Amino acid sequence: MYVSPPTVEPYGYGLFSVAQFPVETDRHWRCGVEWEPYACDPARTIADDCHLPPVEKVLDDGVPLVSASAFTVYGSYLCRTVGRTEQQILDRVRQAVRLGEQRAVEHAFWTGELGNTPRLADPGAVILNPGGVIPADAGDALSPVAGLAALESYLRESYGGTGVIHAPAGAVPVLAQAQQFCGTCTAPLRTWLGTPVAAGGGYVVNTGPDGNPAPAGTAWLYGTGPVAIRRGEVFINPDSIGQALNRTTNEVAILAEREYVVGFDCLLAAVLISINC
Incomplete structure (x- = not known):
């Protein structure tokens, strides 16, 4: 007997659990966005005015600017119409986007393989060790605790707000075994300093800033500033089964699409950790 499948919900604890989702009324965000971050400029200190000669205050010249470009996530349907209603076809292609979009967005965001910017695996990322910054081609994998400590330290030292840590899903059990998450299992995961952690299924690519896969084990x-995701509504292309139907082959070819722009505030750091138990 042909029956309905189990109810499926998108997985939790991924990029969508840590991101902000601003709503834009101007459709031009689909061409990419840019903004002026607030938490990237440091506040400075100066001695009291009793010192002579007086000390000059240092002024930061200019305003920083970050940008993010657009890409599209889509699900598809290519099959015969026999035994399927129009509603069943449309529901299926929409579900392909709903259940697959987070993983697809995470993969694009990590790799930048669509030409989208910014990306996590970027040659410009600052690579860390417990003592600070090291050259991009130097250093061995750190322990999970040491690696996370280096990343947390860098985020606090370099940014005025709460950043985000991005981890392949396979690294999370190792960090959990080392008791690096606080609180109960509610999304998002957070470290003991309250930093949200995105455990991405699309992060399984696990490449470094040089684009090469991480060594076995x-x-x-990666650590970034807060992540903002702008996305459009899911739209069907073509917008009717009649237009999607090839009457010669009795096939329906249809897409469900959604536009995305993913960006983050002003800093990007990376650390390699061991996940061998």
């Missing part, structure tokens, strides 16, 4: 963790 290791994982790259």
Whole structure:
């Protein structure tokens, strides 16, 4: 007997659990966005005015600017119409986007393989060790605790707000075994300093800033500023089964599409950790 499948919900604890989703009324965001971050400029200190000669205050010249470009996630349907209603076809292609979009967005965001910017695996990422910054081609994998400590330290030292840590899903059990998450299992995961952690299914690519896969038994963790995701409504292309139907082959070819722009505030750091138990 042909029956309905189990109810499926998108997985939790991924990129969508840590991101902000601004709503834009101007459709031009689909061409990419840019903004002026607030938390990237440091506040400075100066001695009291009793010192002579007086000390000059240092002024930061200009305003920083970050940008993010657009890409599209889509689900598809290519099959015969026999035994299927129009509603069943449309529901199926929409579900392909709903259940697959987070993983697809995470993969694009990590790799930048669509030409989208910014990306996590970027040659410009600052690579860390417990003592600070090291050259991009130097250093061995750190322990999970040491690697996370280096990343947390860098985020606090370099940014005025709460950043985000991005980890392949396979690294999370190792970090959990080391008791690096606080609280109960509610999304998002958070470290003991309250930093949200995105455990991405699309992060399984696990490449470093140089684009090469992490060595066996290791994982790259990335730290960024807050992540903002702008996305459109799911739209069907073509917008009717009549237009999607090839009457010669009796096939329906139809897409469900959604536009995305993913960006983050002003800093990007990476650390390689061991995930061998």
